[in-house]
Amino acid sequence: SYELTQPLSVSVALGQTARITCGGSNIGGKDVHWSQQRPGQAPVLVIYRDSNRPSGIPERFSGSNSGNTATLTISRAQAGDEADYYCQVWDSSTVVFGGGTKLTVL
Amino acid sequence: QVPLVESGGGVVQPGRSLRLSCAASGFTFSSYGMHWVRQAPGKGLEWVAVIWYDGNNKYYADSVKGRFTISRDNSKNTLYLQMNSLRAEDTAIYYCAKDHSTFGDSYFDYWGQGALVTVSS
Numbered sequence: 001s002y003e004l005t006q007p008l009s010v011s012v013a014l015g016q017t018a019r020i021t022c023g024g025s026n027i028g029g030k031d032v033h034w035s036q037q038r039p040g041q042a043p044v045l046v047i048y049r050d051s052n053r054p055s056g057i058p059e060r061f062s063g064s065n066s067g068n069t070a071t072l073t074i075s076r077a078q079a080g081d082e083a084d085y086y087c088q089v090w091d092s093s094t095v096v097f098g099g100g101t102k103l104t105v106l
Numbered sequence: 107q108v109p110l111v112e113s114g115g116g117v118v119q120p121g122r123s124l125r126l127s128c129a130a131s132g133f134t135f136s137s138y139g140m141h142w143v144r145q146a147p148g149k150g151l152e153w154v155a156v157i158w159y160d161g162n163n164k165y166y167a168d169s170v171k172g173r174f175t176i177s178r179d180n181s182k183n184t185l186y187l188q189m190n191s192l193r194a195e196d197t198a199i200y201y202c203a204k205d206h207s208t209f210g211d212s213y214f215d216y217w218g219q220g221a222l223v224t225v226s227s
Contacts, residue, residue, distance in 0.1 A: 001168075031212070031213075033213035033214070035151075035214070037151075042201060042217040042218065042219050042220055043151065043201070043214070043217050044217070045213060045214060045215055048206070048213045048215075049213070054215065084150075086150065086151050088151075088213065088214075090211045090212070093165045093211075094153065094156075094165060094167065095141065095143075095153035095156065096153070097150060097152065097153060099150050100150040100151065
């Protein structure tokens with residue numbers, strides 16, 4: 001079965017740029033989607049199809065996908081960006097989630 | 107907003123059954139694939155099942171295959187998850203989520219707030 005690998009945690013200084021990776025075999029050939037989950041809340045889509053932002057998501061959020069790694073980039077990080085972030089793909093008639101990355105804004 | 111409201115969660119003994127419901131509004135329910143996703147306490151997201159817009163195709167995670175059944179009633183704008191032979195490891199918050207596509211093979215553009223299921227004797 002297909003697997004997605006994310007770092008357990010990423011730290012970023014306030015106002016700096018955070019990058020969260022999602023690794024998978026030839027993931028560049030798949031559509032990757034990213035969700036944000038704040039503590040005690042349901043997930044919210046922040047990036048779809050590698051690099052597209054839903055309405056209402058700040059331009060500070062961007063994504064890329066190539067080779068074996070997809071990346072979620074959060075520019076000018078704010079305290080409100082502290083959350084768990086999950087990548088997701090569709091593979092062989094199933095949904096696969098990465099293990100999630102906890103973003104800490106220092 | 108696209109409200110998705112789950113109900114039916116609670117405490118259930120191991121081996122027993124429970125049915126979750128997810129009431130949808132604000133969009134043409136019968137046009138979209140729908141999913142169930144769960145999250146065990148302190149853990150990450152785990153996909154459970156998907157059903158196509160017309161209910162004719164369903165796919166499951168290996169961890170629930172043969173025990174859980176996803177279904178939908180498009181006349182009632184409602185998604186269901188029938189959970190049988192429940193185990194302690196099924197304890198989780200269960201979210202219903204709307205897929206962007208008709209077949210459920212895209213991304214989740216809306217999530218419900220979740221229903222807590224606790225399997226314990």
